[in-house]
Amino acid sequence: MFAITLDQAMAALGYAVLTITVVLSVLALIMLVVTSISMRRGRFYLPRLLRPGLIILEGLAKILWRVSNLDDREIISFSIRLHNQLNRERFSKLAMEDRMVFLPQCLRSMDCPSNLSIEGLVCKRCMRCEIGRSIDELEGHGCKVSIVPGSTFLKRLVKKYRPKGIVGVGCLMEVKEGLEMTDRMDLPAMGVVTTKDGCVETAVDWPTLIEIATMRPEA
Numbered sequence: 001m002f003a004i005t006l007d008q009a010m011a012a013l014g015y016a017v018l019t020i021t022v023v024l025s026v027l028a029l030i031m032l033v034v035t036s037i038s039m040r041r042g043r044f045y046l047p048r049l050l051r052p053g054l055i056i057l058e059g060l061a062k063i064l065w066r067v068s069n070l071d072d073r074e075i076i077s078f079s080i081r082l083h084n085q086l087n088r089e090r091f092s093k094l095a096m097e098d099r100m101v102f103l104p105q106c107l108r109s110m111d112c113p114s115n116l117s118i119e120g121l122v123c124k125r126c127m128r129c130e131i132g133r134s135i136d137e138l139e140g141h142g143c144k145v146s147i148v149p150g151s152t153f154l155k156r157l158v159k160k161y162r163p164k165g166i167v168g169v170g171c172l173m174e175v176k177e178g179l180e181m182t183d184r185m186d187l188p189a190m191g192v193v194t195t196k197d198g199c200v201e202t203a204v205d206w207p208t209l210i211e212i213a214t215m216r217p218e219a
């Protein structure tokens with residue numbers, strides 16, 4: 001029998017770590033190249049490689065992206081567009097009644113008279129903000145709409161109503177984290193990023209949101 005010395009064991013461990021590092025670096029490099037080309041051309045190349053790659057190798061890829069001068073916000077925005085692209089087909093096949101739209105409370109007017117209930121905020125259609133004008137349109141299409149103060153509400157309402165697809169509105173980070181959460185729930189979700197950030201009176205492109213929430217499969 002061969003006896004393995006401590007030196008040999010340490011050398012084997014060293015090779016293993018080196019191999020893993022090289023493999024991860026190569027994968028991150030491939031992702032960097034594919035991501036850069038995709039972002040510059042506004043198209044998604046190898047999306048099925050990019051999504052798991054972005055999650056698994058995010059830390060390493062971020063270092064490489066920084067070295068190549070890509071902005072964090074650009075990366076997050078790209079990741080959201082990629083998620084939407086990958087979820088589009090599954091989401092668009094869902095019946096309107098199976099879709100749920102989650103709006104953040106920061107879209108409301110500062111003088112909003114709505115009350116907080118167990119279902120989220122109940123809009124009184126006072127028309128001080130766009131929610132009042134657009135919520136009926138979305139509900140008219142058959143989607144369920146909730147104005148929620150945070151992800152705890154979202155998770156509870158998803159458990160209660162069991163939608164088959166979700167549209168989530170929020171700032172860049174909220175949408176990114178929301179899409180990661182719905183991925184774990186295996187729910188096709190579409191993220192819509194607010195056009196004005198902040199904690200109060202934010203804004204969203206309502207026609208785009210309505211178009212996404214009510215999308216049908218491409219002919």
Ligand code: SF4
Nearest residue numbers: 112123124126129132
């Ligand atoms: S329209 Fe609805 S959400 Fe907007 S301020 Fe009035 S009650 Fe609040």
